[in-house]
Amino acid sequence: MRRRRNLAASIGGWSARHRWAAILIWVAFVAAVTFAGSAVGTAKMKDYESQNGDSRKAGQILDGADFKEVASEVVLVQSKDGALTVSDPRFREAVAKVRDAVTATGQVEHVRTPYDAEPSPVTEDRHTTLLQFDMKGAAADADAKVRPVLDAVAAVQKSFPELRVEQAGGASAGKMIGEAIDKDFVRAEQLSLPITFGILLAAFGALLAALVPLALAMTAIVGATGLLGLTSHLLHVDDATPNLMLLIGLAVGVDYSLFYIRREREERAKGRDKRRAIEIAAATSGRAVLISGITVMVAMAGMFLTGNGIFMGFAEGTILVVLVAMIGSLTVLPALLSLIGDRIDARLVHGTVRLVTGGRVTWARKLGGRGGEGRVWNAMLTPVLRHPLVSALVAGGLLLALAAPAFSLRTGPQGFDDLQGDYAIAETFKRIDQAFPGGNEPAVVVLKAADVTAPQVTSAIDRFKERAFATGEANEPFGVEVNPDRTVARISVGLKGEGDAAEHAVRTLRDKVIPGTLAGVGEAHVTGHIAGSMDFNDQLGRSIPLVFGFVLLLAFLLLLTSFRSLVVAVKAILLNLLSVAAAYGVLVLVFQKGYGEGLLGFTSTGYITDWIPLFLFVILFGLSMDYHVFILSRVREAYDKGMRTEDAVAFGIRSTAGVVTSAALIMVAVFATFATLSLLTFMQMGVGLAAAILIDATIVRAVLLPATMKLLGDWNWYLPRWLGWLPQLSHGDDEDDRDDEDPTFRARHRIPAGV
Numbered sequence: 001m002r003r004r005r006n007l008a009a010s011i012g013g014w015s016a017r018h019r020w021a022a023i024l025i026w027v028a029f030v031a032a033v034t035f036a037g038s039a040v041g042t043a044k045m046k047d048y049e050s051q052n053g054d055s056r057k058a059g060q061i062l063d064g065a066d067f068k069e070v071a072s073e074v075v076l077v078q079s080k081d082g083a084l085t086v087s088d089p090r091f092r093e094a095v096a097k098v099r100d101a102v103t104a105t106g107q108v109e110h111v112r113t114p115y116d117a118e119p120s121p122v123t124e125d126r127h128t129t130l131l132q133f134d135m136k137g138a139a140a141d142a143d144a145k146v147r148p149v150l151d152a153v154a155a156v157q158k159s160f161p162e163l164r165v166e167q168a169g170g171a172s173a174g175k176m177i178g179e180a181i182d183k184d185f186v187r188a189e190q191l192s193l194p195i196t197f198g199i200l201l202a203a204f205g206a207l208l209a210a211l212v213p214l215a216l217a218m219t220a221i222v223g224a225t226g227l228l229g230l231t232s233h234l235l236h237v238d239d240a241t242p243n244l245m246l247l248i249g250l251a252v253g254v255d256y257s258l259f260y261i262r263r264e265r266e267e268r269a270k271g272r273d274k275r276r277a278i279e280i281a282a283a284t285s286g287r288a289v290l291i292s293g294i295t296v297m298v299a300m301a302g303m304f305l306t307g308n309g310i311f312m313g314f315a316e317g318t319i320l321v322v323l324v325a326m327i328g329s330l331t332v333l334p335a336l337l338s339l340i341g342d343r344i345d346a347r348l349v350h351g352t353v354r355l356v357t358g359g360r361v362t363w364a365r366k367l368g369g370r371g372g373e374g375r376v377w378n379a380m381l382t383p384v385l386r387h388p389l390v391s392a393l394v395a396g397g398l399l400l401a402l403a404a405p406a407f408s409l410r411t412g413p414q415g416f417d418d419l420q421g422d423y424a425i426a427e428t429f430k431r432i433d434q435a436f437p438g439g440n441e442p443a444v445v446v447l448k449a450a451d452v453t454a455p456q457v458t459s460a461i462d463r464f465k466e467r468a469f470a471t472g473e474a475n476e477p478f479g480v481e482v483n484p485d486r487t488v489a490r491i492s493v494g495l496k497g498e499g500d501a502a503e504h505a506v507r508t509l510r511d512k513v514i515p516g517t518l519a520g521v522g523e524a525h526v527t528g529h530i531a532g533s534m535d536f537n538d539q540l541g542r543s544i545p546l547v548f549g550f551v552l553l554l555a556f557l558l559l560l561t562s563f564r565s566l567v568v569a570v571k572a573i574l575l576n577l578l579s580v581a582a583a584y585g586v587l588v589l590v591f592q593k594g595y596g597e598g599l600l601g602f603t604s605t606g607y608i609t610d611w612i613p614l615f616l617f618v619i620l621f622g623l624s625m626d627y628h629v630f631i632l633s634r635v636r637e638a639y640d641k642g643m644r645t646e647d648a649v650a651f652g653i654r655s656t657a658g659v660v661t662s663a664a665l666i667m668v669a670v671f672a673t674f675a676t677l678s679l680l681t682f683m684q685m686g687v688g689l690a691a692a693i694l695i696d697a698t699i700v701r702a703v704l705l706p707a708t709m710k711l712l713g714d715w716n717w718y719l720p721r722w723l724g725w726l727p728q729l730s731h732g733d734d735e736d737d738r739d740d741e742d743p744t745f746r747a748r749h750r751i752p753a754g755v
Contacts, residue, residue: 008290012282012334016275022335026328030223037229045236049309051527053535054510058446058525065488067481071135071142073169075102075153076432078128080162085126086114094160098131101152107145108133121436121476128435135171143174150175166428173425184677185243191676192246195669196254203662206345209261212336217253220328221246224321231320237313244314248619249321251670252296255626255663256329259285262659264337265345274341278334286330288633291562292626293326295555299622302551306543306614308536314615322622380702381653385646388710395703399582399695406584410592412499412607413533418680420602437475437496441529443506445491445514449522452482452489457521461491464517468493471513473505495530502530537610544614551621552577562629563636564726565717571708572632575700576624580617583692587612591684600687602680609681616688623667623689624696631656631701635709645716649709653702664697 015022048059075098077091084091095113102108111133112120122129135142135149150167157165193214200210224245228237263285267277300322303315337344384391419426433441445464449457461480468474474493481490495505510526518524552573559569587608590596594604635652639645671693674686709716719726 006283006287008286008330009279009283011330012286013279015331015334016278016282016338019335019338022331023339026219026332026335030219030226033223033226033230035226037226040229040233042229042242043232043236045238045309045313049236050238051532051535052308052539054525055527055532055535058444058527061446061448061488061523061525062490062527065483065490066485067483067488067490069139071139071146071169071171071174073108073133073135073146073149073167073171074432075131076128076164076166076168076428076435077131078164078431078435080164082125082127084162086122086129087126090160091163094156094163094165095129095131097156097159098153098165101156102131102133102149105148105152107136107149109136110134123435130432130436139170142171146171146175164431166424166431168425168428168432173429181678184679184682188673188677189243189246191673192250192670195673196250196666199662199665199669200254200258203258203658204261204265204345208340208344209265212261212333212340212344213254213257216257216328216333216336217250217325220253220325221249221321223328224249224317224324227320227324228317231316232313235312235316236309237317238310240310241313241317245317245321247670247674248318248623249325251623251667252293252322252626253325253328254666256289256293256325257333258659258663258666259289259630260329260333261337261344266655268342274338278337281337282330282334284633284637285630286334288630289326289329291558291633292629293322293329295558295625295629296322296622298554298558299551299618299625302547302618303615305546305550307539308543311611311615318619378654378657381650381657381706384703384707385650385710388707391703392707392711395699395707396578399578399699399704402585402695403578403581404585405588405593406581408592409584409588409613410607411537411610411613412605413529413536414609414679414681417603417605418609420678420680420683423678433498436477436494437498441502442477442492442494443474443509443526443531444528445493445509445518445524445526447489447491447518447522447524448487449489451486452522453486457489460517460521461489464491464513465493467513467517468509471505471508472496473501473508492528503534506531506534533610540610540614547614547618551618555621555625559629560723561726563632564719564723566720566723567712567716567718568632572625572628575628575704576621576696578704579624579692579696579700580620582695583616583620583688584613586691586695587616587684587688590687591680596687600675600683602683605680608684612681612684612688615685616692619689620692620696623693624700626663627660627697627701628705631660631705639717645713646710649706653706657702660697660701664693667693 046059046063048056048063051059077095077098079085079091086092086095092115095115099111099113103111111131112118113131114120114122114129120130120132135145137145150172153165153167157163197210197214200213201207204210225242228241228245260281264277264281267280268274272280297319300315300318303311306312417426447457447461451457465478469478473496475496477492477494479492481492482488483490493509495502497505506526506528514524514526555576556569556573559572560566563569590600591602591604591608592606596602597604631652634656635648638648638651643651668690671686671689675683675690677683677686
């Protein structure tokens, strides 16, 4: 009975037959959404949209309070050896020089010193003080104006070698750290493209074959970015979302093209004509791309359940770029292959020989392999299938050993230590925090009332300060700002200690101090870095079970429907979870225990950034499905044609070994470039992603998957009778064009007569 052609085959066939129409539609689509997205601009999320709980409520009030946002800066003046105090003439002279120097730049206002009527803070030992001021103009523009101020402070430092005279603040951090991070991202992006191109060139041995996947991935990224400009007005996104889209879009876009082109070239090598080869590639690899793309998008959608604006924006961006890359692979790629034809291989590289005889293209086998089966993969697979139980136990044991450290995984917020490298400003922030605990990261109490300048409200604020300091968990600096219509007061108060001590101080303010002071005069909420991190972790703790459950359940249902096998679906989930757990273990070993410090050039903070584990789970679970779906589709295709399960497994893995290796190398290389960034968080993200993909494409797909399939035999395809209603989807092309028409193929793979 002739199988009904699948959706991917129908789309690919139409595109190949109407290649110019498909190409023009794609170009028009990318151009239209790019123009539309640029016209409306990408809507960036407001500060409060990245927060949760009480911090979010405080942020929403501040967002509508019309405060003039200014960039506050401080200059640390500190005796290096403790010989000078703020009372000494030399110390007073240094402070006066700093005040005059920064004022002379014309870029600052509201300068406060320890000698003013309203003095700036001084430590109890009087060896350290802060000179405080605001940058003129809007806070958003301050980093562009701060350079003359930094230079002025640096000039004063040269005149007072016995003192530390160092500047820090939002504007200076934005100028010095922001520029460094931007350069890091540019460098990572610039490295990703040539590395990807180099791997593709080595994989295909031809210039056009390497350029087509890269061009498709880049146009998909451009188109998805244009769409993000439109959708971001419905769901605002974080500044990092486009960077993440580039990372994911480059990985999946190239992978999808790689799967498709490899199958088309394989069919041409068998003697198929150009059109037929494209149709078979569409029906097989195209369908695998469709299943994989949907699975990846389902995994990304799990981030919507976090309730956090940053994660939701990440989900929005990654779903868009995967969707556009998938559509491009199914539509314009077959059209390009139809247009280019065999010219896609018009080059001789590394022992791959293109021979044109009578209009028919044949291929010399790759050096080191037979029929595309690389020596390395063949050498791995043969003993695995010969000794499946031992192989499964060894591979499973290795993964469990890698995953074991994950049980001691500790998470924490991003702080000053997250910045790696020679950045003096990070050390300045640490000195300020040591001298004035909590001064860098104060709690911010937002009080909303009919009139926050009314006597009863100001009295309540005074009582709040008194009781907060009386707890022993809060201290100077303490400040109160009032918005123009006097309905909101922004109260900042320093918190003593850090980590658990700072979190306890926030809880004390929320649960004990505010109810007895500010609650009676208005609506009060606590925000700030520490409070925001606490609220984020609380929300994350509540949402993690939902995210995991959603991703696992929908991925299971997709695989069950696609392969009509309960065992395949369950095993895919378990193998992917094992890959993720092993990646967590690598993260703990490298970044928490510090075993990779010397190699990667970082200093361990002793924990993993709090948002990394959930983010890695979602991204890795989706991306690892690429290989699983692609390999299993080839195995199922061979099984449906009559091969025994053991032979189908060997054939499926050997025939996909090259493309899986190339795809994995591309992903690992792209992700590894992020391990070169200055922020430890991005180093963790890059190493975690690269390690997981490498583990997944080698230990899991080359050893554990074939070993377990060999052990299970025909049980791999077990489907309970009560699930017999599931649709029967084709994993290959029409039966009348099967490879098994070749007697040699039938004999080699033991296909019974009459099948």
